Every structure is written in C-alpha cells, then in structure tokens.
Amino acid sequence: MNAPSSSETSQRRPHARGVDMKVLGVYLNDHLAGATAGALRAGGLARTTRGSALGRAVGPVAAEIAQDRSALLGIMRGLGIPVRRYKVCAGWAGEKLARLKSNGRLIRRSPLSTMLELEALRLGVEGKTAGWQTLRRLSAVDQRLDPAQLDELLERAGRQQKTLEDWRIREAEAVLHTVRQASGD
Numbered sequence: 001m002n003a004p005s006s007s008e009t010s011q012r013r014p015h016a017r018g019v020d021m022k023v024l025g026v027y028l029n030d031h032l033a034g035a036t037a038g039a040l041r042a043g044g045l046a047r048t049t050r051g052s053a054l055g056r057a058v059g060p061v062a063a064e065i066a067q068d069r070s071a072l073l074g075i076m077r078g079l080g081i082p083v084r085r086y087k088v089c090a091g092w093a094g095e096k097l098a099r100l101k102s103n104g105r106l107i108r109r110s111p112l113s114t115m116l117e118l119e120a121l122r123l124g125v126e127g128k129t130a131g132w133q134t135l136r137r138l139s140a141v142d143q144r145l146d147p148a149q150l151d152e153l154l155e156r157a158g159r160q161q162k163t164l165e166d167w168r169i170r171e172a173e174a175v176l177h178t179v180r181q182a183s184g185d
Contacts (some may be wrong), residue, residue, distance in 0.1 A: 028079075040068070078144050
C-alpha cells in the first residue's frame with residue numbers, strides 16, 4: 001500500500017482548529033445543492049400562490065431562503081471552501097425533475113401540488129437547520145465562523161419551519177377534506 005502524497009495528506013489533515021476542511025467542504029457543498037433546490041422550490045411556490053394568503057406568507061420565506069443560500073456561500077468563501085458547480089447543477093436539476101412527477105393531473109395544477117411543495121420546503125428547512133447547528137458547534141473551534149450570524153440563521157430557520165408547517169397543515173386539511181367530501185365518505 002502506498003503512502004499518501006503530501007498534497008493528499010494536507011487536504012485530509014484536520015484544519016489547525018480541529019476541522020477536517022475536505023470533509024467540511026463536501027458537507028457544505030451538499031448543503032449548497034439542497035439550498036439551490038430549496039430556493040428554486042420556494043420561489044416557484046411564492047410565484048404560484050402570489051396574491052393569496054398563502055402567497056403573502058410564503059413570499060417572505062422564499063426571500064429568506066434565497067438569503068440563506070447567499071449566507072451559506074459567504075460562509076464557504078470565508079472558510080476558503082470552493083463551490084463545486086456540479087453539485088449546484090445537481091440541486092438545480094433535481095428540483096426541475098421533481099416538478100415532472102405525476103400529480104394526478106395533466107393540464108391543471110393538482111390540489112396536492114401545494115401541499116407537497118410545502119412538505120418538501122419544510123423538510124428542506126429542517127435540513128438547513130441541521131447544517132446551521134453543525135456550523136454553530138464548529139464555531140467553538142473555528143473562529144472564522146461567526147456564532148452570532150449562525151444564531152440568527154438558526155432563529156430565522158425556526159420561524160420558517162413554523163410558517164411552513166402551519167400552512168402545510170392548513171393545506172393538508174383543505175385538500176384531504178375536499179377529497180373526503182368528493183368521495184362521499
């Protein structure tokens with residue numbers, strides 16, 4: 001078995017503050033792919049529901065999700081972690097492909113679409129929250145991470161989760177109640 005080269009050793013060696021920057025780079029690029037998909041999904045839902053009560057609730061959340069993606073890019077820049085464009089493209093493509101799923105309707109938007117989009121966004125924000133929590137813990141050993149910024153991002157993610165969950169429940173009740181009435185049960 002060959003010994004690792006000096007460049008491989010330096011890439012795998014934990015950062016001076018105890019953080020394995022190569023692993024962190026993979027982790028943050030995966031989150032960036034998710035943030036890309038989430039920002040597209042949130043923006044699409046905000047446009048689709050514009051003018052409604054849901055649109056007024058989701059519009060600001062969509063703007064914050066886009067800001068959170070920008071914050072992640074800034075954090076990555078501050079840590080010297082390069083953006084892996086193929087992962088960003090994968091997040092973009094994944095979100096576009098998810099729109100092609102069958103929803104029981106060919107021409108019109110299914111009543112399930114909004115409910116499922118809210119569920120997907122809720123799960124995405126939950127994943128983002130986990131990422132912010134991980135970075136917040138790392139801020140204790142890496143001074144390049146700003147604990148105050150991460151606390152603010154965590155607080156905002158909590159508000160986003162609450163808004164999305166409240167509307168997800170409303171949509172589920174409305175859609176499933178309509179289905180139950182239509183079937184005569």
